[in-house]
Amino acid sequence: MRRRILAAATALLLVGGTAASAVADAPAGRTAQAAPAAVQVPDGVTAGVAVFDRQTGTFTEQLNTSTRFRSASVVKLLLALDFLWNRGPDYTVPAADRALLEPMLRSSKDSAADHYWSENGGSAIITRMVGRLGLKDTAPPPVGYEGYWGYVSLSARDTVTIYRYLLDSAPGPVRDFVMGNLRQSTRCASDDFDQHFGIAGAFEKPWAVKQGWAGSSYPEGTCGPPGTATASRTAGPAPAAVAADVDLTRPALHSTGTVGAGDRFVVAVLTLHPVGTSYGKAFTDIGRLTRSLNVPGAARPTGRWYGTWSDHVNVRRDPSTQNSPITQLPAGVEVLVGCQARGEQVEVPPYTNDWWAYLPQYGGWVSNIYMSSPDNRLPDVKDC
Numbered sequence: 001m002r003r004r005i006l007a008a009a010t011a012l013l014l015v016g017g018t019a020a021s022a023v024a025d026a027p028a029g030r031t032a033q034a035a036p037a038a039v040q041v042p043d044g045v046t047a048g049v050a051v052f053d054r055q056t057g058t059f060t061e062q063l064n065t066s067t068r069f070r071s072a073s074v075v076k077l078l079l080a081l082d083f084l085w086n087r088g089p090d091y092t093v094p095a096a097d098r099a100l101l102e103p104m105l106r107s108s109k110d111s112a113a114d115h116y117w118s119e120n121g122g123s124a125i126i127t128r129m130v131g132r133l134g135l136k137d138t139a140p141p142p143v144g145y146e147g148y149w150g151y152v153s154l155s156a157r158d159t160v161t162i163y164r165y166l167l168d169s170a171p172g173p174v175r176d177f178v179m180g181n182l183r184q185s186t187r188c189a190s191d192d193f194d195q196h197f198g199i200a201g202a203f204e205k206p207w208a209v210k211q212g213w214a215g216s217s218y219p220e221g222t223c224g225p226p227g228t229a230t231a232s233r234t235a236g237p238a239p240a241a242v243a244a245d246v247d248l249t250r251p252a253l254h255s256t257g258t259v260g261a262g263d264r265f266v267v268a269v270l271t272l273h274p275v276g277t278s279y280g281k282a283f284t285d286i287g288r289l290t291r292s293l294n295v296p297g298a299a300r301p302t303g304r305w306y307g308t309w310s311d312h313v314n315v316r317r318d319p320s321t322q323n324s325p326i327t328q329l330p331a332g333v334e335v336l337v338g339c340q341a342r343g344e345q346v347e348v349p350p351y352t353n354d355w356w357a358y359l360p361q362y363g364g365w366v367s368n369i370y371m372s373s374p375d376n377r378l379p380d381v382k383d384c
């Protein structure tokens with residue numbers, strides 16, 4: 001693994017002559033079970049949040065619900081709905097379109113979105129869907145950027161409206177097709193980004209998600225086995241001018257979808273992060289925000305959340321370096337640790353550690369030497 005310690009971390013802690021497991025200023029582990037009483041927005045993050053309980057017909061969280069964000073890939077919901085609109089009594093999806101729509105919804109395939117944006121009228125798609133669904137804050141890309149679907153603007157409340165249409169008003173075949181694909185969201189997106197942040201990390205299944213991300217500071221190849229990275233995702237060139245009420249420059253990370261049996265809760269978390277924020281930092285911040293939401297009765301994963309350090313940390317199939325990595329962690333990301341066990345001794349001179357952390361959401365192991373804790377054995381994590 002390549003070792004790159006963040007500038008804020010000046011040294012590792014030495015404990016009992018063996019390796020410290022993290023940088024000196026790293027936070028302690030965080031419990032996974034309990035959600036705080038109010039939305040917690042990390043410093044420097046701008047957020048629009050809405051949580052709607054379909055069972056009671058009320059919102060359990062609302063924060064900046066009408067604030068407009070650039071949509072990034074969340075707009076793919078509207079591209080799919082526009083294609084499916086008025087397709088006949090059985091809403092049959094031709095095989096050629098299924099081959100595009102399914103990866104667009106499951107793994108956020110950009111080339112599929114490019115196809116439908118081009119074939120179905122670009123900005124006219126958004127104008128049609130605004131009228132059909134009664135969206136209040138959604139608008140086409142700004143003048144000069146009409147070709148960039150990621151610059152469509154929307155809000156948390158409009159995102160809830162889109163999901164409520166899907167769940168409560170759309171024809172059954174449309175609902176089943178779109179929501180069925182969102183329930184099969186892949187961890188690795190088509191561009192190799194780890195897209196199981198936000199809702200997918202904060203709650204146990206059942207959930208369905210459509211995520212969005214855009215920002216030149218996000219590194220490529222944050223998911224899948226090493227060496228499988230594709231080109232880094234972009235949402236078009238940096239705008240020459242920024243619309244008065246929509247920020248098109250700061251990195252965006254959005255998590256939207258449903259949580260709970262029967263899609264009880266619709267959740268929309270739209271975020272912007274300071275320019276230069278790493279993907280791991282943004283991933284961690286939206287995770288913390290989403291875990292703080294009031295979603296009554298939703299199942300939350302058990303374990304402890306820990307920060308990690310270093311770049312391209314390998315996740316292994318067992319507590320050993322003798323097998324090929326399953327994937328690599330985004331630099332500095334916070335991960336859920338389910339349990340820990342002794343395994344192969346790992347050395348990052350002059351430190352050593354033979355304890356390994358099991359990450360249930362990745363189905364693999366990471367050496368404790370890369371966990372943000374001063375001890376080799378994490379003090380508040382059970383043994384496997």
